[in-house]
Amino acid sequence: MHPARAWRRVGNKVVCQLCYHFCRLKEGDFGKCNARFVKDGKPYTLTYGNISAMESRPMEIKPFFHFLPGKTAITFSTYSCNLDCPWCQNWHISKRNPPMSYSVVKPEEVVEKALIFGDVATCASFNEPTLLYEYLLDLFPLARSRGLFNTIVSNGYMTPLALRELVSAGLDAMNVDLKGDDRVYELCGGKAKNVLKTIETAKKLGVHLEVVCLLITDLNDDEDSVRWVVENHLRYAGAEIPLHFTRYFPAYLFERPPTPIERIERAIEIAKREGVEFVYIGNVPGHIYENTYCPNCGELLIKRYSFRVLDVRLKDGRCWRCGKEIYGLFIEE
Known part of the structure; x- marks a missing residue:
């Protein structure tokens, strides 16, 4: 049992401000998440270091x-x-x-x-x-x-x-x-x-x-x-x-x-077609849309298979061919 944060008191209830449900809890109540509850007028969490x-x-x-x-x-x-x-x-x-x-x-x-x-x-x-x-x-x-x-x-x-x-x-x-x-x-x-x-x-x-x-x-x-x-x-x-x-x-x-x-x-x-620069497919290993392509010149920049990266063709975070800056954080080796 660990003290919870992100809450405020309204009358005799505790209002949780952690998520958009804004649960209003009285003594002994649990929030919608079943992880936060009120005891002795204060909110606590049951998930601090409770690793599954x-x-x-x-x-x-x-x-x-x-x-x-x-x-x-x-x-x-x-x-x-x-x-x-x-x-x-x-x-x-x-x-x-x-x-x-x-x-x-x-x-x-x-x-x-x-x-x-x-x-x-x-x-x-x-x-x-x-x-x-x-x-x-x-x-x-x-x-x-x-x-x-x-x-x-x-x-x-x-x-x-x-x-x-x-x-x-x-x-x-x-x-x-x-x-x-x-x-x-x-x-x-x-x-x-x-x-x-x-x-x-x-x-x-x-x-x-x-x-x-x-x-x-x-x-x-x-x-x-x-x-x-x-x-x-x-x-x-x-x-x-x-x-x-x-x-x-x-x-x-x-x-x-x-x-x-x-x-x-x-x-x-x-x-x-509507203008999203980087669009991907998930849970379809080997599909071409697992790869990253330059939205400017179409060059293949990152080749993937499932959750493996096979090749990275970036230079200082930019397309190696046309120089367009690519959104993200990359460690080039």
């Missing part, structure tokens, strides 16, 4: 295609979530409430494992990293002091207050899941405008940003749904921010067949 998984993983698996490609990050998670997606790919931890009794994994232990593995960054992923808020506020400065970058893979439902504090603590990059319009978010218990606000805020704060959209068969893979994602990506993120369209596979409560690849290819064509 930890391992070294490629940046490409997040996916981060423009942030330290070819490198690895110490990747870790806790339990539960603040949204309730019925197709969740990591439901075995996101649908499990945090254990009330556990051994704390100290931030120093995460950093030491990263250094042992040769990782260049930390990454809170697998389930929603917002639930590790207090832990990340302690971990990020420590990791940065040891020469590591800090990243998260998020559903984007955190408040601007929480995001600003994470950036101040040392957040360098985030991948945000944009699921679709409100018709899609109704199935998850959220609203699209809040995720778009997070994308916009991250961009303004100078965080490296990449956006991913899981295209689900006969839910959000039609042309109108794709155009909504593309138009809002351009409006709130910008043309230079990478957009990943990922193939869905049946999971948790959803049994629809995997997304037809041709629908994902169509989504990529729409995005490129």
Whole structure:
């Protein structure tokens, strides 16, 4: 049990300011995430150092295609979530409430494992990293002091207050899941405008940003749904921010067949035609749209296969042929 941050008192209730649900909690109540609760009039979290998984993983698996490609990050998670997606790919931890009794994994232990593995960054992923808020506020400065970058893979439902504090603590990059319009978010218990606000805020704060959209068969893979994602990506993120369209596979409560690849290819064509400079396909190993191409001259810049980087053709972060500056952070060797 660790004291929670990002809250205020209103009358006899505690209002959580961590995510857009703004849960109003009285004594003994748990928030929608089942990770924060009120005891003796004060909020606490059950996820501080309550780690469900930890391992070294490629940046490409997040996916981060423009942030330290070819490198690895110490990747870790806790339990539960603040949204309730019925197709969740990591439901075995996101649908499990945090254990009330556990051994704390100290931030120093995460950093030491990263250094042992040769990782260049930390990454809170697998389930929603917002639930590790207090832990990340302690971990990020420590990791940065040891020469590591800090990243998260998020559903984007955190408040601007929480995001600003994470950036101040040392957040360098985030991948945000944009699921679709409100018709899609109704199935998850959220609203699209809040995720778009997070994308916009991250961009303004100078965080490296990449956006991913899981295209689900006969839910959000039609042309109108794709155009909504593309138009809002351009409006709130910008043309230079990478957009990943990922193939869905049946999971948790959803049994629809995997997304037809041709629908994902169509989504990529729409995005490129509308002006998104870097558009990718996910969960389709060996596809040409796993690669990075120069949006100016079309030259192949980064060749990939699945989560492996096979070749990088950049010079000082620019296209080696035409000299166009490429969005991202690259370590050229």
